[in-house]
Amino acid sequence: MTARLLPGGRDYAGLRRSWRRDVVAGVTVGVVALPLALAFGVSSGVGAAAGLVTAVIAGVVAAVFGGSSVQVSGPTGAMAVVLAPIVATHGLGSVALVTILAGLFVVVGGLTGLGRAVTFIPWPVIEGFTLGIATIIFLQQVPAAVSAVSPAGQRTLPAAWQVVAHADWSQAVTTLGLVAFVAALMLILPRVHRAIPGSLAGVIGATLLAMVIPMPVATIGTLPSHLPVPVLPSVDAGALRSLLGAALAIAALAAIESLLSARVAATMAASGPYDPNRELVGQGLASIASGVFGGMPATGAIARTAVNVRSGARTRLAAIVHSVVLLGVVYLATGPVSAIPLAALAGVLMVTSFRMVSAPTIRKILRSTRSDALTFVLTAVVTVCFDLVEAVEIGILVAAFFALRSVARRSSVVREELPGPRRPGDEEIALLRLDGAMFFGAAERISSAITDAEHPHTSVVIIRMSQLGMLDATGANTLAEICTELESRGITVIVKGVRAEHASLLANVGVFDSLRHEHHLVDTLDEAIEHARTHLSTGSTSGRGR
Known part of the structure; x- marks a missing residue:
């Protein structure tokens, strides 16, 4: 059992035939991942630098130790949504400890064989959770889009409403213009040529526009020109007690999102099946390493993994190259990156949130059965209005109730x-x-x-x-x-x-x-x-x- 969870030569079978495609795929997904890593770092409250560090460190660790040959890991929108209230409540100093604790829980889950538990999560719950996450990601970008600061201590929906109600529209016009500019490039350029990374082109275009036409917009700011020195966080009994629940919530989300992404990748790629328990071990180790280097919790990223597969990736080399590309940004391009307007990243995430939602899938669920439709809607509403992990738990309980009722009716x-x-x-x-x-x-x-x-x-x-x-x-x-x-x-x-x-x-x-x-x-x-x-x-x- 333990041997199956460790890296080996079998992980790179066929590398001689596919290494060129893997390198190209790694460079492509690295370019796509850059603006997302920065944006999710800002959105979570830990900063763009932490998002970039997470993509570099967690990306390579998960690629080597994970259970999927084509999975790409790093900061994600769902994790940013969970982490933001933790940062607001416990402060930035809690991020490293909660990240390492969550990673340990995920590793234990893999070692104890919990990797296949994701197969028991009903489809309406998964889609409702995804819709709720997409909605939260969009709402989180509203303050940056209207040149405002999000109210501290409020949930996403009322905070976005308050920001819009009290926005200074004379200043908001500029940032909304940048958001619209980025969104337009992201939607139009891929139609011109599929190889054009719309998100990166949009960010670069918005940054150049803000420099050519001086605009009073907030930017990412100074980024480190090298990786931080690894440091273990200080631990005391009080901190452990206060962060234990948050770490469990992050671990649950990391496990669910990573396994779902790996399962989707296995259906898309010709690289064979994935090992769910090894995937949990790899993702847990990735979060631990990320926390040691000052990053945030990491998970498998469905969007980046899909780009990786569509770009021709066959082995783990592609995800490793993706991290190397981002590492090059850390050492060679932090100056230009620091000038990126926050509104440009908000535009990237707003478009990304819409792309997370599949309208045909929603129609299928709503037209299926009343119980499945209710489960889907309830999961999405609880995700937006309350808590992500609670949403999954409630969704599963509701789905189980309807399933038992259906069985009972057939008896x-x-x-x-x-x-x-x-x-x-x-x-x-x-x-x-x-x-x-x-x-x-x-x-x-x-x-x-x-x-x-x-x-x-x-x-x-x-x-x-x-x-x-x-x-x-x-x-x-x-x-x-x-x-x-x-x-x-x-x-x-x-x-x-x-x-x-x-x-x-x-x-x-x-x-x-x-x-x-x-x-x-x-x-x-x-x-x-x-x-x-x-x-x-x-x-x-x-x-x-x-």
């Missing part, structure tokens, strides 16, 4: 007529067929099916279980209680057609012990009916031992 207790010619006394035999799933709610159905208006007198009950698909401990215990209660009323119970996968559970909870005799457990319907008729023909008293 039934049917009273059937006895096959063949009628015989005297057959009206006292209740033949019940259990279909679907056996839940605690089936107890009332069985009782009502035994004694109804058309069958006032019942002496023998045959329970057919061959059509029962799902049975849990609660259902088996309910069945045992029903059998015991019927026998105590003098009604003979015969159980027919127990499936092999249910036998041990029924035996363990006492269903078989509640029957009067071992002959009351039969395999065929003919045998069950014949035995039931012997009870009627011999009378209830003499039939007690049969």
Whole structure:
């Protein structure tokens, strides 16, 4: 198990054939990642430098240790959304510690085999979460877009509303113009030629425009011209207690987002499947390394990973080259980068937020079932109005409720007529067929099916279980209680057609012990009916031992 989670030569199989494409893909995704790394760093509150450091350090660590050959990791919009309130509450000094703690939790998740848990997250929950994240990313850019400062301590939606309500539109016209300029280039240039990186071209164009036509706009400011020295944060019991919940939330988000991205990449690329547990280990180590170097938590980035795959990446070399490209920016181009207007980055993120949302996908969900549509909408609303991790939890609970209700509706207790010619006394035999799933709610159905208006007198009950698909401990215990209660009323119970996968559970909870005799457990319907008729023909008293 441990050996599968470690890097090896198998990770670079086929590199001799694909290294040129990997290098080209790495350079391409590095160019695309630069403005996003800067923007997400600013959006999270930790600064553009931290976003760039995260893309460099976490990008290479996740590429080497992760479970996907084409995944590209770094700062993402969802992580910026989660991190922003933590920075506002606990300060910048908490970022390194919470990043390392979250990384440790993610590593533990990978080592304990939790990587496949993402397969249990329903599709409407994932899409609702994505829509909510996209909405928050857009709203977070509103202050920069209107040349204002976001109110401290407020949630994203009311903060954006307050900023718009009190904006100085004489100044906001300039920044809104830059946002529109960047958005236009991002939308138009890729249509001219697919190879043109619209986001980078938009940022460069906006920066040149702000320099040629002097504008009173806020810029990124001074960036370090080298990587920070790795430093472990100071730890005390109080800080650990206060940041534990935040670290768990970040870890949960990092795991979910990274595994979803890796799963999408596996369907897009011809590089083979991914290892979800190793992916968690790699992403956890990436966040730990990022925290040591002063960065922020990292996850797999779906947009950058998609660019990587579409650019021809086949091995991990592409993601490594992406980090090298960004490292070159740190050492060679921090001067020009520091002059980028914040409004330009806001424009990049606003367009990115729209691209995160798939209108056809939303239509499919809303047209599917009412329960799935409700789950989707509820997850999106909770994401925007409350908390991201709570949104996923609530979405899963709601989806689970609807799934259980659907299964329960498909389960039934049917009273059937006895096959063949009628015989005297057959009206006292209740033949019940259990279909679907056996839940605690089936107890009332069985009782009502035994004694109804058309069958006032019942002496023998045959329970057919061959059509029962799902049975849990609660259902088996309910069945045992029903059998015991019927026998105590003098009604003979015969159980027919127990499936092999249910036998041990029924035996363990006492269903078989509640029957009067071992002959009351039969395999065929003919045998069950014949035995039931012997009870009627011999009378209830003499039939007690049969």
